[in-house]
Amino acid sequence: MSASTMCTTALSFTRTSGHCLTNYALNVLGRRATYSTALSTTNAKGFPDRSNRGPRRPRRESGEPRTEKMPEAQDWTAVYPSAAAFKPSAVPLPVRMGYPVNRGVPPEKKGNLELIKIPNFLHLTPAAIKKHCEALKPFCTEWPVGVDSEAASEKHFPIQVESKEFVSAGSSLRNPKARVVTLQVKLSSLNLDDHARRKMIKLVGNRYCIETDTLTIVTDCCPLRQQNYDYAMYLLTVLYHESWKTEAWEAEKTREDMEEYHWEGSPSQKNVLDMLQRMRATSEGEEDPSAVRQELLGRPEVQEYRDSVTRLKNEGETEETMLQYREAVKKLLNI
Amino acid sequence: MAAPIIMLGRNAGAVARTIFRTSRALHQVGICGLYDRPAIFSQSCRLLLPATFHIASILRNAPAITVTDEPDALYQKVEVLVKGHDKAVLDSYEFFATMAAKELGIGLSKVYEPPKHIERLTLLKSVHIFKKHRVQYEMRTHFRCIELSRITGSTAQVYLEYIQRNLPEGVAMEVTKTAIEKVPEHIQKPMWDEVPTKEQEQEQASQ
Numbered sequence: 406m407s408a409s410t411m412c413t414t415a416l417s418f419t420r421t422s423g424h425c426l427t428n429y430a431l432n433v434l435g436r437r438a439t440y441s442t443a444l445s446t447t448n449a450k451g452f453p454d455r456s457n458r459g460p461r462r463p464r465r466e467s468g469e470p471r472t473e474k475m476p477e478a479q480d481w482t483a484v485y486p487s488a489a490a491f492k493p494s495a496v497p498l499p500v501r502m503g504y505p506v507n508r509g510v511p512p513e514k515k516g517n518l519e520l521i522k523i524p525n526f527l528h529l530t531p532a533a534i535k536k537h538c539e540a541l542k543p544f545c546t547e548w549p550v551g552v553d554s555e556a557a558s559e560k561h562f563p564i565q566v567e568s569k570e571f572v573s574a575g576s577s578l579r580n581p582k583a584r585v586v587t588l589q590v591k592l593s594s595l596n597l598d599d600h601a602r603r604k605m606i607k608l609v610g611n612r613y614c615i616e617t618d619t620l621t622i623v624t625d626c627c628p629l630r631q632q633n634y635d636y637a638m639y640l641l642t643v644l645y646h647e648s649w650k651t652e653a654w655e656a657e658k659t660r661e662d663m664e665e666y667h668w669e670g671s672p673s674q675k676n677v678l679d680m681l682q683r684m685r686a687t688s689e690g691e692e693d694p695s696a697v698r699q700e701l702l703g704r705p706e707v708q709e710y711r712d713s714v715t716r717l718k719n720e721g722e723t724e725e726t727m728l729q730y731r732e733a734v735k736k737l738l739n740i
Numbered sequence: 741m742a743a744p745i746i747m748l749g750r751n752a753g754a755v756a757r758t759i760f761r762t763s764r765a766l767h768q769v770g771i772c773g774l775y776d777r778p779a780i781f782s783q784s785c786r787l788l789l790p791a792t793f794h795i796a797s798i799l800r801n802a803p804a805i806t807v808t809d810e811p812d813a814l815y816q817k818v819e820v821l822v823k824g825h826d827k828a829v830l831d832s833y834e835f836f837a838t839m840a841a842k843e844l845g846i847g848l849s850k851v852y853e854p855p856k857h858i859e860r861l862t863l864l865k866s867v868h869i870f871k872k873h874r875v876q877y878e879m880r881t882h883f884r885c886i887e888l889s890r891i892t893g894s895t896a897q898v899y900l901e902y903i904q905r906n907l908p909e910g911v912a913m914e915v916t917k918t919a920i921e922k923v924p925e926h927i928q929k930p931m932w933d934e935v936p937t938k939e940q941e942q943e944q945a946s947q
Contacts, residue, residue, distance in 0.1 A: 488906070524908035526832045531839060538843035541902060543805055545844055545895040546812055553890075558816065562920035565816060572904050573912035596928060642926055649930035 470494035482536060485528040491520045496527065563594035566637075568630055585625040586633040588641065591618050595645060603664060604655075605648035666718035668711045677710060677737070678702070709733045813893030817849070817918045820886045820903065824911040827856075830884045833911065837886050837903055844899055849889040857881045893919075 475484075475497050484495055493514040501511040502519045514520055552558045567587040571580035592602060592613070605620075606613050613620050622640055624633040660671075668674055681701050701707055713733040717726045734740075820837065824830050834851065841848050860878045864871065891899070900915060907913055 488908075523826070524829055524910065526836060526908075529832075529836045529906060534836060534839050535843060537902065538840060541844065541898050544898045546892045547845075547895075548890045548892055549814070552814070558920055562814065562922055564921045564923060566919045566921060568917055568919075570900075570915040570917070571913070572907060572915070574909075590923075595923065596930075601930075638924065642924075645927045646931050649932055 467494075472497040481530055482528075482533045485530075485533075488524075488528050491523075491525050491527070493517070493520070559591070559594070563590055564641075565589045566634065568634075584628060584630045584633055585623065586630060586637050588622040588624070588634075588637040590620050590641065592620055593618055597645075597648065600651065601645075601648040605644055606664070608644055608648060666715055668715050673714050674711070677707065681707070681737075706733070706737045710737050813896075814920050815891050815893065815896055815917050816889070816920045817916075818888040818891055818896055818900075819916040819918075820888070820900075821854075821914045821916070822884045822886075822907075822911055823881050823914070824908075825880060825882070826910070827882045829908055829911060830882055833908060834884050834886065836906065840902060841886070841888060841899065844895065846891055846895060846899060847889050848886065850885070850887040852885055854883040854885055856883065 471494050491514075493516070496514070498514075500514045500520060502514070502517055502523075503512040505511050512519075552561060565588070567589070569583055569585065571583055573580070592605065597605060609620055609622075612622060622637050624637045624640070627633045627636055678698050678701055682697055685697065710733040713726070713730040717730055720726055822830060822833060824833075838848060838851060858878050858880050860876060862874050862876050865873045865875045888896075888899070896917070904913065
């Protein structure tokens, strides 16, 4: 038995190495042959047998793969009704996946781990999606007809509430960003008069965007989204009602607190009227100063000057506004 | 010839194989058999079952449609952003989501691919010393964004649940809902108009 073992191992060695090392191999193995054991633990191929120490279970041959028996007009949704791993014997496609080794081709689908690892969409073929959607249709509702355009939805539903939901796998299902609620509303859609609007803008500060006339309230102080939404609506309610109230201290509003520039009572008005009065005084005699001022204010050049200065201060310095100011000054000084 | 299932003292694997063999035998004969193999059903029992059998078998009892008086929420925009490491998986998912939206009659305003984000790390190759030899890893996150416009609350719930149940492994989703609402009643008019009348009532009551 030991001799036969030596021969089989020698043969296996020469076969696997691929070269003819007969003399050298036999000499080497001949020296090792003295250590061979009584029981042979290698089978004919030279690989060690699995240690079960009992009668070996015969290896059953797998039958014909299912793909051979599939008719062409079969119902694929029955083969893959829900998400399942890739089964090469159940998918009749000649798919190949993997890196081509030794300038070959990608490995075939039988026993291919790469195809099993990647998520497949075999259960979501167009036919399956159609079937699912047919079953889901009764649970859907239609968009109301009167709110089709942007303008209509702005008019009837001016408040926009934004929230996020997260779906991911991890050690925790929660996401702290899911409780943030953003409320956006245009002030033009709320019932506010002039004073209430100015007060509201002062109360909210930088939450109001002048270009889009949108008030944005972001709440995330409460632990639940519903609570944050309720808090945002509460804030809106409080802001609205407080802005309609007129407090006693609001009468102390000074020129610096004003949002816009008013020419009446400004140093510009005083200077212009003084200047025009002096220009007049040089040519004529003394008159009642207040009556003169009133008359001067009524003049069209002064009105134009007023418009140009107000526009310059409120809108900023652009070519147009500067040109308008220049024309007004020229007319005023008769240049 | 339906072979009877003979239970001998074998392990579970053998029993399973026996059942499998028996079911295959039944399939060949054409008799509707075991309920845990719906795949066999379809080929042999098409005449008995309607097309929606598979959904019914999954859902067991089809849920009844309940109509409530509560007004349906309205969403101006629902943005679904999916993130994954494999672009091909996201491509397939996008096809599935867009097709499902079309079938359910939901309007899609934009379907686009935001640029991918790559996070790179440079670590030491060795456990100890060898500072000059490093190894670099990168993690690529691909995105896909599907924007649905003008969708009601019920439809959004149905669509999102369907989409989320079929989300593949290794893909995360972020849903941004923008709901539109009416101005609530308590913000229609300032309450200060009504307060004096309440004070008058209190005075009248005290008198």
